[in-house]
Amino acid sequence: MSFIPEIFYDLLFDYTLRTVALGSATLGLVSGALGTYAVLRKQSLLGDAISHAALPGIVLAFLVFRSKAPLILILGAVLAGWLGTLFIINIIRYTRINEDTAMGLVLSVFFGFGLMLLTYTQRIPDARQAGLDRFLFGQAAALLQSDIITMASIGGIALVVMALFWKEFKLLSFDPEFGASLGYPIRKLDILLTTLIVIAIVIGLQTVGVILMSAMIVAPAAAARQWTNRMHIMVLLSALFGALAGISGTIISSLAARIATGPTIVLSISLIVVISLLFAPNRGLVWRWIKQLKNRRKLELDSVLIDLHTLASQHGDHTHSHSRQVIRAMHPGDRGTLHSLRELQKQHLVVEEPKDQWSLTESGWKQAQEIVRERGKTQ
Amino acid sequence: MTLQQIEIQLIASVVAVACSLVGVFLVLRKLAMASDAISHTVLLGIVLAFFVVRDLNSPLLILGAATTGVLTFAFVELLTRTRLIKEDAAIGLVFPALFSIAIILISRYITGIHLDIDSVLLGELAFAPFSRMILFGMDIGPKSLVVMSVILVVILAFITLFYKELKLTTFDAGLAASLGFLPGVMHYALITLVSVTAVGAFDAVGSILVIAFMIGPAASAYLLTNKLAMMLGLSAAFGVVSAISGYWLARMLDSSIAGSMATMVGVLFLATFILAPERGLVAKFRREERQKWDFAKKMLVIHLLNHEHAPNYQDESKIEHMHKEMNWTPEFASRVIKQAVQSRWIQRVDGRVDLTEQGRQIAHQTMES
Numbered sequence: 001m002s003f004i005p006e007i008f009y010d011l012l013f014d015y016t017l018r019t020v021a022l023g024s025a026t027l028g029l030v031s032g033a034l035g036t037y038a039v040l041r042k043q044s045l046l047g048d049a050i051s052h053a054a055l056p057g058i059v060l061a062f063l064v065f066r067s068k069a070p071l072i073l074i075l076g077a078v079l080a081g082w083l084g085t086l087f088i089i090n091i092i093r094y095t096r097i098n099e100d101t102a103m104g105l106v107l108s109v110f111f112g113f114g115l116m117l118l119t120y121t122q123r124i125p126d127a128r129q130a131g132l133d134r135f136l137f138g139q140a141a142a143l144l145q146s147d148i149i150t151m152a153s154i155g156g157i158a159l160v161v162m163a164l165f166w167k168e169f170k171l172l173s174f175d176p177e178f179g180a181s182l183g184y185p186i187r188k189l190d191i192l193l194t195t196l197i198v199i200a201i202v203i204g205l206q207t208v209g210v211i212l213m214s215a216m217i218v219a220p221a222a223a224a225r226q227w228t229n230r231m232h233i234m235v236l237l238s239a240l241f242g243a244l245a246g247i248s249g250t251i252i253s254s255l256a257a258r259i260a261t262g263p264t265i266v267l268s269i270s271l272i273v274v275i276s277l278l279f280a281p282n283r284g285l286v287w288r289w290i291k292q293l294k295n296r297r298k299l300e301l302d303s304v305l306i307d308l309h310t311l312a313s314q315h316g317d318h319t320h321s322h323s324r325q326v327i328r329a330m331h332p333g334d335r336g337t338l339h340s341l342r343e344l345q346k347q348h349l350v351v352e353e354p355k356d357q358w359s360l361t362e363s364g365w366k367q368a369q370e371i372v373r374e375r376g377k378t379q
Numbered sequence: 380m381t382l383q384q385i386e387i388q389l390i391a392s393v394v395a396v397a398c399s400l401v402g403v404f405l406v407l408r409k410l411a412m413a414s415d416a417i418s419h420t421v422l423l424g425i426v427l428a429f430f431v432v433r434d435l436n437s438p439l440l441i442l443g444a445a446t447t448g449v450l451t452f453a454f455v456e457l458l459t460r461t462r463l464i465k466e467d468a469a470i471g472l473v474f475p476a477l478f479s480i481a482i483i484l485i486s487r488y489i490t491g492i493h494l495d496i497d498s499v500l501l502g503e504l505a506f507a508p509f510s511r512m513i514l515f516g517m518d519i520g521p522k523s524l525v526v527m528s529v530i531l532v533v534i535l536a537f538i539t540l541f542y543k544e545l546k547l548t549t550f551d552a553g554l555a556a557s558l559g560f561l562p563g564v565m566h567y568a569l570i571t572l573v574s575v576t577a578v579g580a581f582d583a584v585g586s587i588l589v590i591a592f593m594i595g596p597a598a599s600a601y602l603l604t605n606k607l608a609m610m611l612g613l614s615a616a617f618g619v620v621s622a623i624s625g626y627w628l629a630r631m632l633d634s635s636i637a638g639s640m641a642t643m644v645g646v647l648f649l650a651t652f653i654l655a656p657e658r659g660l661v662a663k664f665r666r667e668e669r670q671k672w673d674f675a676k677k678m679l680v681i682h683l684l685n686h687e688h689a690p691n692y693q694d695e696s697k698i699e700h701m702h703k704e705m706n707w708t709p710e711f712a713s714r715v716i717k718q719a720v721q722s723r724w725i726q727r728v729d730g731r732v733d734l735t736e737q738g739r740q741i742a743h744q745t746m747e748s
Contacts, residue, residue: 039465039468042465043467044470044471045412045415045467045470048412048415048471052587091652094652094660095652095658096601096602097406097598097601097602098409100409100410101406101594101598101601102598103411104411104412104414104415104590104594105411105594105598105645105648107415108415108587108588108590108591108594108595108641108644109591109641109644109645109648111587111641112587112588112637112638112640112641112642112644112645113638113642113645114638115587115634115635115637115638115641116629116632116634116635116638116639116642117634118635118638119633119634119635120632120634123634137482211478212475212478212479214471214475215471215472215475215476215479217471218468218471218472219471219472219475222464222468222472225464226463258487259483259486260482260483260486262479262482263478263479263482263483264479264483266476266479267476267483270472270475270476277458277461277464283463285461285463
């Protein structure tokens with residue numbers, strides 16, 4: 001593990017690595033925070049649609065201004081992404097076509113149109129399109145410090161707007177009808193929030209590319225959702241996960257040759273999702289299995305207690321003992337009787353008497369009565 | 380036209396028909412984004428299968444790719460079943476992850492052969508005729524044309540054989556299940572078919588055009604008809620038209636063939652969206668407009684009917700007072716009166732309007748209904 005300090009050294013002092021890591025972290029932070037809304041509003045795939053739809057905007061911005069300045073390309077992308085979203089919304093609104101179809105349609109057509117423009121641009125002699133196609137697959141390694149500054153400032157503005165409209169966006173995400181009844185301009189808020197999501201997507205395109213950008217919107221939020229039920233914690237966690245994936249993806253891809261940064265970032269965030277799904281307290285799958293096991297164990301113990309209780313009541317003596325065979329016979333198929341008895345013994349609810357005879361203690365009797373009463377209530 | 384040009388258009392048309400036929404069911408089952416997910420994840424299948432057989436022309440690649448397409452959906456279903464993640468988010472998680480693995484595998488372990496990411500996305504339709512299918516020493520046509528034709532035949536056979544089952548499970552999965560059809564089996568059969576089509580097609584046209592062909596023509600057809608058979612036919616027709624017109628657009632602009640075809644898919648959809656006879660925007664606005672006037676005219680005759688026997692009827696029916704009575708702007712009121720006169724619901728009588736017999740009947744009918 002001697003290479004670990006070296007990584008941190010490079011992270012701080014190697015220009016390329018530092019720039020790429022910073023860029024990826026910025027992207028993860030912004031898309032993580034804003035992606036929360038997309039996931040909560042069940043618009044996860046909108047991110048995919050928007051990132052594809054942005055392509056013609058990038059090319060057109062280049063064709064019009066003949067400049068590859070990040071700000072200009074980003075503005076073009078935002079405009080096209082926004083237009084694509086508008087198309088989606090209106091197709092859903094005015095026809096019986098559903099959201100899925102509308103998104104797929106806009107995604108493929110806009111992207112196809114973008115490709116057409118891109119290849120067309122290639123033919124123009126003085127307009128070499130080199131640098132534009134890095135939006136397709138992302139080229140984190142080509143990030144410059146100026147790119148990072150652009151990304152961070154635009155992303156920062158988006159996050160500030162998000163914070164300013166915190167309450168409104170929360171309402172919009174959970175109960176838009178209620179919001180409308182309170183007099184909030186829900187449609188305008190919807191457009192504003194969508195614009196912010198478009199911005200978050202667009203500033204990531206250069207780094208991870210069109211196809212993988214959707215993961216950066218969905219994954220951090222999906223992971224964060226597992227850990228909390230509170231909105232502000234979810235946004236913070238999601239931003240944190242996004243940034244973490246950005247940095248770790250950059251580091252991992254720098255360790256070996258020919259590993260693209262974008263896909264590595266996506267795999268990092270996917271890993272965070274898997275870990276969250278498995279281990280997040282309360283919701284996580286492992287947690288759930290443990291809870292199920294515990295419940296089952298509890299039920300087994302309870303049923304043995306009840307059996308002893310039934311037997312004892314038949315004898316009119318709380319502490320009348322019975323052989324294990326009798327107890328087991330009351331639960332055909334259950335082979336863990338001895339195990340359960342020992343467990344109960346540890347809790348001082350039953351005592352073992354010679355010749356494998358078992359009886360309830362006074363507190364065992366009380367607890368059994370309690371269980372019987374509880375079950376009677378629910379039945 | 381040279382033979383090559385004809386072959387390119389033929390390949391594109393066959394791909395378009397194949398995609399737009401399975402696309403109909405994707406659109407109707409609200410699975411459209413499945414085509415997006417599948418057309419990306421099949422890349423992983425191709426890469427993995429390539430590691431096994433080490434031959435890019437092996438049919439095993441199609442098998443491997445189709446398997447990953449189906450696996451994608453099994454994954455999505457598995458994730459959704461945990462109830463920790465909604466279905467849309469699950470799709471958005473699974474396919475980028477699988478695609479990322481594919482890209483890393485390609486860039487790291489596969490060099491020097493034709494399997495680059497650009498061509499996966501964009502396809503190389505222009506070069507498709509160069510790769511020939513040689514059978515028993517005979518050139519029987521471009522490879523992708525042969526492959527896609529076989530896939531198209533399979534699709535046609537599947538749709539014909541299971542037409543009833545597909546229809547029922549698409550429109551009423553609950554009923555289908557209770558009648559003993561297996562919606563789950565149909566679902567996965569369809570996903571398999573989509574995967575096979577996506578693999579076969581994307582070698583020639585790239586994954587973006589696969590998505591465009593699967594969703595666009597079917598969506599356009601959906602705006603034009605309520606009949607499944609009709610929708611299948613229209614969808615295929617839209618597919619072919621966008622393929623051929625897209626090809627010529629690309630020739631004109633000297634631009635990407637796949638991109639131009641996808642653009643034409645969009646143009647055709649936009650045209651349908653605006654102009655479709657019943658569901659198009661124009662038809663819709665016209666209908667709303669007509670309803671607006673119709674409603675106003677009815678309000679007018681009801682107003683007249685209510686006051687017909689009132690002592691102040693002479694005042695109530697004055698044309699110049701009408702806009703105040705009805706709470707309309709003067710311009711709107713005079714247009715309504717004009718239209719009502721034209722439909723012979725009312726008649727002008729020296730500065731006033733009176734109901735005709737027809738107008739009286741309509742007022743009665745409207746109030747009763």
